[in-house]
Amino acid sequence: MEPFVYLDLDGQGARYAQLIRALKGAILDGRVATGARLPASRALARELDLSRNTVLAAYEQLQAEGFLLGRVGSGSFVANVGNTVPQKRASNTLIAPLSAFARRALANTDGRRIPGRQHLDLRYNLQYGLPLTNPLLGSVWRREVSRAAEHVEFDYPDAQGLPALREQICDYLARRRGVPATPEDVLVVSGTQQAFALAARVLLEAGDTVVLEDPHYRGARQSFAAHGAHARGCRVDADGLVPAALPSSARLAVVTPSHQFPTGALLPLARRVELLDWAAERRAWLIEDDYDGEFRYGGRPLAALKSLDRDGRVIYIGSFSKALFPALRLGYMVLPAVLRDAFVAAKWLEDRGCNALEQAALAQFMGDGGFERHLRRAAIALRARRAAMLNGLKKHAAGVVEVVDSNAGMHLTAWLTRANHGDCERLVAHARTRGLGLYTVAPYCLKPPPRPGLVLGYAGLPPADIEAAMRLLGQCLREVGLAGD
Ligand SMILES: Cc1ncc(COP(=O)(O)O)c(C=O)c1O
Known part of the structure; x- marks a missing residue:
C-alpha cells in the first residue's frame, strides 16, 4: 500500500x-x-x-x-x-x-502508552500485568543496587550479559524449571519484548509465517507484526495449544506451555512431544515464553518445554517482570548453540548489552538467596489474592462466569456463560463508570473467541480490595442484565 x-x-x-x-x-x-x-x-x-x-x-x-x-x-x-x-x-x-x-x-501499537494504564484512576483496576506491590522490595532493591555500584566495572559490559548473572540464571533454571543450560547458552535481554524483537531480526524475513496461539500475548503479535511477519493462529482448548491445528509450515511458533496466555492451560506431556516433533520435522523454531513459571500454587509443576528439547529447536525466554517487577526490564533467553552468535551480535548492535549495574545487583540478589526468599513471599501474597478472587467470583458471579482455575500465575480467565461479545463490551463500559477496570479476552485473539471472556489480573490489589471488586462486579453484572437479582 x-x-x-x-x-x-x-x-x-x-x-x-x-x-x-x-x-x-x-x-x-x-x-x-x-x-x-x-x-x-x-x-x-x-x-x-x-x-x-x-x-x-x-x-x-x-x-x-x-x-x-x-x-x-x-x-x-x-x-x-x-x-x-x-x-x-x-x-x-x-x-x-x-x-x-x-x-x-x-499501526500495531499506540506507540506510547501501556494499553489500559491510563485507567489508573479506577477504584479497582483488574488489569492484567499490574505488578505485585511490595514496599519491602523497594528498600531491598535499593540496597542491592548501591552494593553493586561499589564493584561494577564502568566499561561496556559483556553484551551477552554479566557472567555472574548468567551463572545465577542457569542455577535457577536447573532447580526451578528443569532446564539444563550453561552460561554460554544464556543471553540477558531487556525483557521478553526485546527477546521477541531479536528473534524477529535473527530468524525472520518480512512475509514469513509466525504461529501464535489463539488467544495469545499481544506483545508477541505486535513485535512480529511490526517486523512484517504474517501471524497464523493456532487453536487452543482446555489443554492449551492443539498440535493437530498447527499449520503445515512456518518459520517459528510462540508458545506458552506452562501457563497458556491468557487461558491458563497447562500443556500435557503428549502435546509437548507432538509440538517438538512438528518443529523438528519442519526445522521451525519454537519460542517458549515462560513468563510466570515461578508461580504455581498447587498441582504438579511440569518442567519447561525446553527440558525436552533434544533437537535444539526451542528458544526459551524468561523474564523478571513477574518474578520481580516490570520496571527492571531484565529477562533472558536460553539459545540453541547454533543461534548463539547471531543473537549476541544482534544484541550488541541493538544496545551494547543491558545495564551492568542492575545486572550486578540482580546477580547478588540471586546469589545471596534474597531472590528465592522474595519468590516465596510473593507466592504467598499472590495465593491469597487469587483465593480472594476465586471466592468472590463464586459468591457474586456464580453461574454467570466459568473460571479456568489454572493454579498458577497472576490472573484468571473468566468466560461469560450467558453473554455475547456485545454484552461483554457493555459490561466493561458500565463497570468503568462504577470505578471497576475490567478487560476482555478479545484483544488477545486473532479470531473472535467462541465466547466472550474477561482476563482478571489479581496481582495489583490486596485481598480486601479484590473482595470489594468482586462484589462490585456482581452488581455490575446485575445492572447490565447479565445476572438475576
Ligand atoms: C505472556 C507474557 N509474556 C511475557 C511477559 C513479560 O514481558 P516483559 O519481559 O517484556 O516485561 C508478559 C508480561 O505481562 C506476559 O504476559
Whole structure:
C-alpha cells in the first residue's frame, strides 16, 4: 500500500469504532485533504491488521456521517467537511518518510502508552500485568543496587550479559524449571519484548509465517507484526495449544506451555512431544515464553518445554517482570548453540548489552538467596489474592462466569456463560463508570473467541480490595442484565 497517513488506533472499544475515530481525527485536523482517496479496504485492513469487514464497516459509517464520499467502483474520497485545520499539519503529519517497520509498529501499537494504564484512576483496576506491590522490595532493591555500584566495572559490559548473572540464571533454571543450560547458552535481554524483537531480526524475513496461539500475548503479535511477519493462529482448548491445528509450515511458533496466555492451560506431556516433533520435522523454531513459571500454587509443576528439547529447536525466554517487577526490564533467553552468535551480535548492535549495574545487583540478589526468599513471599501474597478472587467470583458471579482455575500465575480467565461479545463490551463500559477496570479476552485473539471472556489480573490489589471488586462486579453484572437479582 502507498504511504497513506499514520492512523493511531486508541485501543478503546470495538476496532471499527477505533478506526472511525482515527480517520475522523485525520480528516478533521487536515492530515488527509479534502478529495483524497482512501486506501482500498483490503489494503488498509492488511496494513492495520484488521479484518476487511471492520474497515468496510468504518468506511460505511463515515459515508453515512458525511465524512466520505463513495463512488462505486472507484473508492472512497474525503468529503469537504469545512472545518479542517491544515495549520496543525506540520507536527504530526506522517505521510511519506517513515519506514515500513515504523508504519507497521505504529499501526500495531499506540506507540506510547501501556494499553489500559491510563485507567489508573479506577477504584479497582483488574488489569492484567499490574505488578505485585511490595514496599519491602523497594528498600531491598535499593540496597542491592548501591552494593553493586561499589564493584561494577564502568566499561561496556559483556553484551551477552554479566557472567555472574548468567551463572545465577542457569542455577535457577536447573532447580526451578528443569532446564539444563550453561552460561554460554544464556543471553540477558531487556525483557521478553526485546527477546521477541531479536528473534524477529535473527530468524525472520518480512512475509514469513509466525504461529501464535489463539488467544495469545499481544506483545508477541505486535513485535512480529511490526517486523512484517504474517501471524497464523493456532487453536487452543482446555489443554492449551492443539498440535493437530498447527499449520503445515512456518518459520517459528510462540508458545506458552506452562501457563497458556491468557487461558491458563497447562500443556500435557503428549502435546509437548507432538509440538517438538512438528518443529523438528519442519526445522521451525519454537519460542517458549515462560513468563510466570515461578508461580504455581498447587498441582504438579511440569518442567519447561525446553527440558525436552533434544533437537535444539526451542528458544526459551524468561523474564523478571513477574518474578520481580516490570520496571527492571531484565529477562533472558536460553539459545540453541547454533543461534548463539547471531543473537549476541544482534544484541550488541541493538544496545551494547543491558545495564551492568542492575545486572550486578540482580546477580547478588540471586546469589545471596534474597531472590528465592522474595519468590516465596510473593507466592504467598499472590495465593491469597487469587483465593480472594476465586471466592468472590463464586459468591457474586456464580453461574454467570466459568473460571479456568489454572493454579498458577497472576490472573484468571473468566468466560461469560450467558453473554455475547456485545454484552461483554457493555459490561466493561458500565463497570468503568462504577470505578471497576475490567478487560476482555478479545484483544488477545486473532479470531473472535467462541465466547466472550474477561482476563482478571489479581496481582495489583490486596485481598480486601479484590473482595470489594468482586462484589462490585456482581452488581455490575446485575445492572447490565447479565445476572438475576
Ligand atoms: C505472556 C507474557 N509474556 C511475557 C511477559 C513479560 O514481558 P516483559 O519481559 O517484556 O516485561 C508478559 C508480561 O505481562 C506476559 O504476559
